[in-house]
Amino acid sequence: MTPPIVFYDIPSTLPNKAWSPNTWKTRYALNYKGVPYTTVWVEYPDIEPLCRDIGATPTSTKADGRPHYTLPIIHDPSTGLVVSDSTKIAAYLDATYSDTPRLIPFGTMGLQRAFEAAAQSLLAPVTQYGHPAANAKLNPTSEAYIRRTREAMWRKTLEELTPKGAEDVVQWAKVKEGFGKMDEWIGASGEGSAYIMGDAPCYADMWIAGYVVWIKLILPDKWEDMKLWHGGRWATLLQNLEKYETVM
Structure with a gap:
């Protein structure tokens, strides 16, 4: 059996840890499509080192020109791909798991x-x-x-x-x-x-x-x-x- 998708999120002191609006978008998407996944919690200072280690793409550029890395990110062992940015993740899930409910209806990206x-x-x-x-x-x-x-x-x-x-x-x-x-x-x-x-x-x-x-x-x-x-x-x-x- 293929291992589940690894979903990188930021923890908090709340009971279920999840809090970030951006990572919530991806959590909703994964659960809606019913794609198996597991959460790996990453503290803020560890986000950039993690992204560099797993080959994640930066989502923007800082004022000084350095790459800016953010969560959510997923790593899909079934394809080996690492995807950054919640909207790109939604598009990836639709393309890769096409037999599940669509997040982005055809022609509406x-x-x-x-x-x-x-x-x-x-x-x-x-x-x-x-x-x-x-x-x-x-x-x-x-x-x-x-x-x-x-x-x-x-x-x-x-x-x-x-x-x-x-x-x-x-x-x-x-x-x-x-x-x-x-x-x-x-x-x-x-x-x-x-x-x-x-x-x-x-x-x-x-x-x-x-x-x-x-x-x-x-x-x-x-x-x-x-x-x-x-x-x-x-x-x-x-x-x-x-x-x-x-x-x-």
């Missing part, structure tokens, strides 16, 4: 990429809440690494990044506005549509769900507000995809 770029822009306001809250849930090694590198980059402490008082009201309203636009996109598929392409989930829905479950896990007070937004759209999305949240 361009649309999926366009959606991703537009949604990423809409979700920018939530990161000022998410980065500090997520860092508080990391194991000590990763927490110290993220604090050191991000505070040097942003020139402020993580605590200073979180909006407070009147600024919190303004910024959280922007988060709601961004999710409201995505609610409109889903609603455009037809009255009562649960997913962006209608009745069945696709990778774009898992992309959104990655961020929604992230907020639920690391910002529980904000989630109490968010789960009521847009007719309960986001709480319903997580309920619908809950069966694909298994951590293996």
Whole structure:
């Protein structure tokens, strides 16, 4: 029997360890397709050495020109391939395991990429809440690494990044506005549509769900507000995809 796919994720102190919105996208995808996999947990300082060791492709370039390595990454022993980036992983899984439910319907990769770029822009306001809250849930090694590198980059402490008082009201309203636009996109598929392409989930829905479950896990007070937004759209999305949240 072929060994399962190795899925590299970042651990936290949460009960099931999984927390990252980006790796959640791949976890949803693997579980949805029913492809056997096992999780290997990697602390932040160990990501770049791991990637270089297994031959993973960097996902971007740092400001100083050096390659930037991120998770998720999968290594598929059945093909020997290592794939970086959650969207590329979804495309790989569709191509390699074509007898399982598709994540990206035929002919829609361009649309999926366009959606991703537009949604990423809409979700920018939530990161000022998410980065500090997520860092508080990391194991000590990763927490110290993220604090050191991000505070040097942003020139402020993580605590200073979180909006407070009147600024919190303004910024959280922007988060709601961004999710409201995505609610409109889903609603455009037809009255009562649960997913962006209608009745069945696709990778774009898992992309959104990655961020929604992230907020639920690391910002529980904000989630109490968010789960009521847009007719309960986001709480319903997580309920619908809950069966694909298994951590293996």
